[in-house]
Amino acid sequence: MxxxxxxxxxxxxxxxxxxxxxxxDVPEVWLAQNEGPETWSPYDIVGHLIxxxxxxWIPRARIILEHGEARAFEPFDxxxxxxxxxxxxxxxxxxxxxxxxxxxxxxxxxxxxxxxxLEKRGRHPELGVVTMKQLLAAWVVHDLGHVRxxxxxxxxxxxxxxxxxxxxxxxxxx
Amino acid sequence: MxxxxxxxxxxxxxxxxxxxxxxxDVPEVWLAQNEGPETWSPYDIVGHLIxxxxxxWIPRARIILEHGEARAFEPFDxxxxxxxxxxxxxxxxxxxxxxxxxxxxxxxxxxxxxxxxLEKRGRHPELGVVTMKQLLAAWVVHDLGHVRxxxxxxxxxxxxxxxxxxxxxxxxxx
Numbered sequence: 001m002x003x004x005x006x007x008x009x010x011x012x013x014x015x016x017x018x019x020x021x022x023x024x025d026v027p028e029v030w031l032a033q034n035e036g037p038e039t040w041s042p043y044d045i046v047g048h049l050i051x052x053x054x055x056x057w058i059p060r061a062r063i064i065l066e067h068g069e070a071r072a073f074e075p076f077d078x079x080x081x082x083x084x085x086x087x088x089x090x091x092x093x094x095x096x097x098x099x100x101x102x103x104x105x106x107x108x109x110x111x112x113x114x115x116x117x118l119e120k121r122g123r124h125p126e127l128g129v130v131t132m133k134q135l136l137a138a139w140v141v142h143d144l145g146h147v148r149x150x151x152x153x154x155x156x157x158x159x160x161x162x163x164x165x166x167x168x169x170x171x172x173x174x
Numbered sequence: 175m176x177x178x179x180x181x182x183x184x185x186x187x188x189x190x191x192x193x194x195x196x197x198x199d200v201p202e203v204w205l206a207q208n209e210g211p212e213t214w215s216p217y218d219i220v221g222h223l224i225x226x227x228x229x230x231w232i233p234r235a236r237i238i239l240e241h242g243e244a245r246a247f248e249p250f251d252x253x254x255x256x257x258x259x260x261x262x263x264x265x266x267x268x269x270x271x272x273x274x275x276x277x278x279x280x281x282x283x284x285x286x287x288x289x290x291x292l293e294k295r296g297r298h299p300e301l302g303v304v305t306m307k308q309l310l311a312a313w314v315v316h317d318l319g320h321v322r323x324x325x326x327x328x329x330x331x332x333x334x335x336x337x338x339x340x341x342x343x344x345x346x347x348x
Contacts, residue, residue, distance in 0.1 A: 002335060021191040021194075022192050026185070030184070130338055134337035138343065151318040165312035
């Protein structure tokens with residue numbers, strides 16, 4: 001399917017509420033567990049999404065608009081949240097993410113991206129030439145990928161608790 | 175992690191709102207696409223969850239309480255929704271699921287499951303002996319697995335649209 005700007009925005013604007021439904025006021029045990037060493041908890045994932053709003057998606061769209069391929073994006077620090085989230089409650093993180101996403105979408109709207117601008121090229125520090133449209137599609141898929149990661153991490157806490165049902169629950173093997 | 179009844183309920187009661195955030199009023203294109211032949215769309219998945227409320231989880235808990243291992247559960251029709259959802263809007267399906275889940279959790283509460291009852295055994299038609307506790311853990315993981323399926327199906331619609339970013343988005347390969 002081709003990216004259509006409004007269809008992409010419809011997904012991007014839903015992610016804060018989706019995470020809120022899943023995580024706000026949930027018992028701590030569901031928030032803090034991960035999938036083992038070097039993996040992320042639901043709490044970590046929300047922090048990572050916040051850092052993406054601050055340094056990744058809209059800042060990169062801005063670079064494409066202003067510099068095209070002439071200037072590569074800043075590399076994105078995927079694990080910045082381990083330091084940045086310290087001491088914050090999940091409620092604070094969810095509120096911060098919702099506010100930042102709202103700002104991001106406001107700024108996206110202000111960019112008035114025409115079909116020509118959606119095809120405009122930029123340069124990713126590792127992937128090379130990419131377009132504005134691909135950046136926006138990647139933003140949507142990145143959101144969905146992290147929602148899927150949150151539920152997978154939570155599901156795995158019951159890997160043993162489900163007993164013989166494990167054979168019917170493929171999420172436990174991912 | 176061991177199943178604790180209240181912790182499991184905290185997840186089960188959130189699923190309708192999570193699906194609602196993701197799917198209500200979303201453009202049709204996100205609801206109707208699947209992952210290819212014999213796979214399910216987000217619309218299909220909500221119908222499947224409805225059928226689970228009607229015929230699977232609480233009915234099976236009732237059978238365990240009333241008959242223990244003496245009577246096997248009814249087999250669950252995983253694809254009943256292809257017929258049952260016909261003609262219904264996603265809004266209707268989401269409302270139906272939310273109402274049924276509320277009833278299910280009310281009935282679960284009325285069962286006053288003690289630690290002894292949580293260990294009570296029943297018989298699954300394929301998996302053999304299972305406990306009440308395992309049934310409830312499987313219910314939670316089944317919910318989470320289908321939320322993950324919804325986002326995976328949606329993400330895959332942008333598999334080509336993300337261009338080179340595909341290399342960084344593992345959800346597209348699942």
